Amino acid sequence: DEWDRILDINLRGTFVCMKHELAQMVRQGSGVIVNTSSGAGVRGVAGGASYAASKHAIIGLTKSAALDYAKQNIRVNAILPGNIETPMMDRFTNGDIQKAIDLEPVGRLGKPEEIADAVLWMSADLGGFVTGAAISVDGGWSL
Structure with a gap:
């Protein structure tokens, strides 16, 4: 059903990727996962319980893995994008997109490059003391 499908894609998919990434990072003595x-x-999403639950769980998985692997020089963080100008937005009407923009404290959708910049920072030495963080890049939507 829909619940299982969403959790399989979002949560199980993240877990399986991390399992293999972490095995390699342990062998090489360091690494970063975002x-x-x-x-x-x-925060909750009306009509989207399975999606919200899967994304909450990814944050918990991230924080637990960060604690489990910190002593092995492996950092694990999560990025929390908001409404971003991507093809995913194509499924919404212009009216729905405007409603999303109206809910953004900054008054616009995010750009893919803004997500990439945050991931780059978390992955680079600049973010070297950051682990277990769940960083929102959502124009203030989650506040």
């Missing part, structure tokens, strides 16, 4: 959650991972 999981993708969502602003829905820190």
Whole structure:
């Protein structure tokens, strides 16, 4: 059913990727993982219980893995994108997109490059003391 499908894709998919990534990172002695959650991972979504639950769970998985692997020089964080100008938005009407923009404190959708910049920072030495963080890049939507 829909619940299982969403959790399989979002949560199980993240877990399986992490399992293999972590095995390699342990062998090489270091690494960085940035999981993708969502602003829905820190607040509810009307009509989207399975999606919100899966994204909340990714944050918990991220924090637990960060604790489990910190001593092995492996950092694990999560990015929480908000409404971003991507093909995923194509399924919404212009009216729905405007409603989303109206809910954004910054008054616009995010750009893919803004997500990439945050992931790059978390992955680079600049973010070297950051682990177990769930960083919202959502124009303030999750506040």
